[in-house]
Amino acid sequence: MNTLQNQKVSMAEKIGYGLGDCSANLVFQMMMIYQTKFYTDVFGLEGAIAGTVMLVARIVDAFVDPTVGILSDRTQTRWGKYRPWVLWTAIPFMVFYILAFYNPGIEDKGLVALYATISYTLLMTMYSFNNTPYSSLGGVMSGDIKERTSITSVRFIFSTIGQFVVQGLTLPLVGKFSEDGDKGHGWLCTISLFAVVGFIFLAIAAFSAKERITPPANQKTNLREDIKDIFGSIPWRAMFVLTLFVFITLAMWGSAMNYYFEHYVDAGALYNFLDRMGLVSAEAQDSIGYHILNAFGLIVSSPDKAYEVGFGVFNMLGALVQFFGVIILSNYLANRFGKKNTFIVCLTLTAIFTAMFYFPAKENIELMFFLNFLKSLAYAPTVPLLWAMIADVADHSEYIHYRRATGFTFAGVVFALKAGLGVGGAILGFLLSGFGYVSGVGAVQSESAIHGIILSSSLIPAATFFVGVIALCFYPITKQYNEKMQAELAERRSKQN
Template identity: 25%
Template sequence: MATYGFGSVAYGVKDAGFGTFLLLFYNQVVGLPSATVGLVIMAALLIDAVIDPAVGFFSDRTRSSWGRRHPWMYASALPIMIGWILLWNPPAGASETAVLAWLFVVAVIVRSAVSAYEVPSVALTPELTSDYDERTRIMAYRYLFGWAGGLTMLVSAYTLFLAPTAAFPNGLLNRAGYGHFALAGALLMGLAIIVSAAGTHREIRNLPRPPIIPQTLRENFRELGQTVRNRAFAVLMLASLCAYTNQGIGYALSNYLYSYVWGFKGAVFAYLTVSLFAGVVVAFLVAPRLGKRGGKPRIAMAAVLLGGTIQTLPYWLRLAGVFPEVGSRALLPVLFGCFILSTACNVSAFILGASMMADVVEDSEIRTGRRSEGVFFAGSF
């Protein structure tokens, strides 16, 4: 489980970089308008929304001596590493239009390469086990390592690559630091992908190899439509959309909130990041147990509601004038507690939701006679 889950480090590094630093880097370091940068990032995300299901569909239909998933996983490593380095090293002295074009093209490359790994990789979950509760444990490992990878890069950025210096009292504005951040992230993502793919390679002979019926392009699209019309899949995909939107907004605003709302500087950013990982560890420990005892759907819904409430509570209380003042000793410990609890709830919901998606695969197989793990997990990805 640990070797398989370790591959999620690559997605965690990508998610942390895109969500936390990419807008800030191209806006405040490179000097592009924030609204324009946000629009370009969103355009790349829309392209990714088309690529994900395509990767899932073709992964489901891949046949090779390495199975359906592993060729995609191995092949993604080098493009991810190259694209990640290019993303944080735009051409110096280029026009605004050229840099925006660079951002769009390279962001699409990185997102596509990550999809080429993550979609087939996560689609392995229902193939590795048919046990209802073991799938939750497997997903717990994926989320543990995914968050560990992302938060490791965040802590490294705040304390090493983008730490304050005499030349840059605000280390987040140090352009050279982002180059080192990119190189370290690329190496970590490449390592995670190869270790995970190689670690699960021996399972290839045990994985399902459903037959493929030759079809026309129109028939392929019809089959894809039949697959995604599964009601349980639609519910989970909508829930995933809302959950990941919440997470993305939180990531994108985190540096601004830490700096301009709570008045923190330097190493405190790293402490807050560590508190997030504490919440992930809590989720890793409790989510499988809660799902087994209380039922995945009910526990996931309760976790989402509770997590959202705790996550926004500091801002409501500050507006009401009853939250610790900026600069007070009580502020940091109270925020730590809120971050740990909200992260534990939100990540528990993610784990249970991903586990339920694995269950939907088998429900669809009963209804349609086809195994479409790639398509389903692409929809939730």
């Protein structure tokens, strides 16, 4: 059963598994792009306090993430080790998602901060209990290198769809659902809609995917050996640092661009840009496409409303470019040049294009969108490669130590992902406070605050991207090494059977 010939995965199974990551991104993208701004503008928290809320959850994660990896590795059911966790945690995961973006209407800012800390920590905890087994599941669906890359590519096509929906439609839907200017109601309706869809997709993923790789038959349960093998692994340490700094950057840049569009980009120029795209309300317009766009809140009525739609369109462009980049480039480049080399070149280009957001004038909307196109195209091939490389790290541990702890391997990297998410948001919060950002909807910002927003959208995240590039240089699993390793592992597994 473990021979590579019997580890081909059908497209239906890949799609079913991929829907799980679409669900995860309905949550993850929301936290990455909107969590900081929700705390500062809806809850009214200072940037530094919002950042502290995110850092507190990281302390809890330090205990939760390895626990999830240990538990999932030791789970034994007729469904496998990881699939049951995806299903068991689907409902509480989505419930805590709603609560994290629910405004309870508390006046006392200390209590608001406490509510934010508890709800955010519970959401991140449940994210671990769901996403660590889900990610581990992708590492045991096949040992075939090309199949594994294909699985992750399909997975991240659906991930990009989730990204497209959240980044592009959230603010327009919030505006659409807001009653008499009540943004809290708009957020609650929007998040509840995403949560229902997310639960359905997780259930489909749990019932679709199959586990084909199992630990060596003679492997004994030994937590001390698992910890020793993983922490002593150079590939794992390289991937941990890479993941940490990539997601620090994504969280910082994604959230900062929200502020960038609201406070730096010229509203009149953005309105005119949207008008040229046919996204400005017109009484004479009566086409089906116009009504569909209006139903999703993508028609703007005045320059003061241009930020919500403009930022959504900006994000949707990036998601579309990334979507086609994953489909067209990722498999091709990885198979030809290897995952490591592809990742290094593409992440370097991504950092360069990110830094260039420092230069556009506030009226130069076209240049901003063009830079986003280039940045998204450069980053696209790396999206599925991250998880495929982590699966290779789990294989490397089995190859060297004759032991396999897939869940524990992925748990550490999921912790790095979530730590990056929290640290990136915290860094942005502290930067905003340091540059004098004033919290609250409609607050007027100083030149210092706006300059801080520009730096947080360009040069600072570019620098943290480059730390990830440096980490990749220490990753030892090249294309040739991986092919040799997989061939030997396949031979071992066939002999075990």
